[in-house]
Amino acid sequence: MITMTDVGKVYKSGEVETHALRHVSVTIEEGEFVVILGPSGSGKSTLLNVISGLDSVSSGTIYFRDKELTRLSTDQMTVFRREHLGFIFQQYNLLQNLTAYENVQIGADIGSAPLDVDELLGKVGLREARDKYPHQLSGGEQLRVSVARSLAKNPDIIFCDEPTGSLDEANSKKVLRLLQELNEDYKKTVVVITHNTGISEMADKVIKMNSGEITDLRHNAVKKDAQDIRWG
Numbered sequence: 001m002i003t004m005t006d007v008g009k010v011y012k013s014g015e016v017e018t019h020a021l022r023h024v025s026v027t028i029e030e031g032e033f034v035v036i037l038g039p040s041g042s043g044k045s046t047l048l049n050v051i052s053g054l055d056s057v058s059s060g061t062i063y064f065r066d067k068e069l070t071r072l073s074t075d076q077m078t079v080f081r082r083e084h085l086g087f088i089f090q091q092y093n094l095l096q097n098l099t100a101y102e103n104v105q106i107g108a109d110i111g112s113a114p115l116d117v118d119e120l121l122g123k124v125g126l127r128e129a130r131d132k133y134p135h136q137l138s139g140g141e142q143l144r145v146s147v148a149r150s151l152a153k154n155p156d157i158i159f160c161d162e163p164t165g166s167l168d169e170a171n172s173k174k175v176l177r178l179l180q181e182l183n184e185d186y187k188k189t190v191v192v193i194t195h196n197t198g199i200s201e202m203a204d205k206v207i208k209m210n211s212g213e214i215t216d217l218r219h220n221a222v223k224k225d226a227q228d229i230r231w232g
């Protein structure tokens with residue numbers, strides 16, 4: 001689904017050059033659950049940013065199916081991102097004056113074939129909370145609204161940068177379970193970036209990064225359920 005070939009990214013600030021990505025070649029298959037692991041500064045966010053066109057590459061190519069993303073203009077990339085990609089960030093960015101339902105509806109409005117908002121709210125366990133405002137919801141519930149909003153436009157691939165960052169184990173596992181259901185029930189490709197090595201037990205493919213390079217790539221023969229992964 002995504003094929004990166006010999007991708008490099010150099011940030012220049014004054015005299016200083018930072019090689020955030022070096023010779024990265026990797027594929028992400030349709031329907032895969034991919035976990036990207038690596039210490040702080042290893043290039044994980046840069047990888048996500050160049051795949052999603054939020055940042056340009058310095059060298060190499062990136063394809064999404066048969067479309068070469070590294071040739072698209074900024075405007076074309078914005079359209080591509082809107083149509084195909086979903087993002088789940090640590091900051092929930094919910095609109096405070098809209099209810100849970102209305103926040104998710106905003107996501108649905110972007111898509112050409114959106115999912116049903118009430119069904120999604122049910123899926124994330126928030127059917128009862130549909131008419132509540134963000135300040136009436138817990139952190140974990142707000143995150144689930146933001147997950148539902150990301151999914152509402154029905155993206156082909158979902159990227160999550162530290163999806164469980166500030167949550168406790170129980171709430172984190174609920175969110176991870178949800179990502180697993182999206183992958184299994186909705187057949188979405190899911191890419192999770194994390195420091196938490198336990199999450200890699202849920203993945204089809206685990207990519208380890210260090211100093212801008214892929215240092216290890218392995219497939220899990222058996223995937224664990226979110227509830228059963230090691231924590232911490």
Ligand SMILES: Nc1ncnc2c1ncn2[C@@H]1O[C@H](COP(=O)(O)OP(=O)(O)OP(=O)(O)O)[C@@H](O)[C@H]1O
Nearest residue numbers: 011013018020038039040041042043044045046047
């Ligand atoms: N806009 C930028 N300008 C200059 N250097 C940058 C920029 N963005 C990232 N870098 C550098 O590129 C390297 C990779 O950073 P990146 O954010 O991709 O790491 P990361 O693995 O996502 O780290 P973290 O887990 O802390 O988020 C780091 O050395 C970082 O300082």
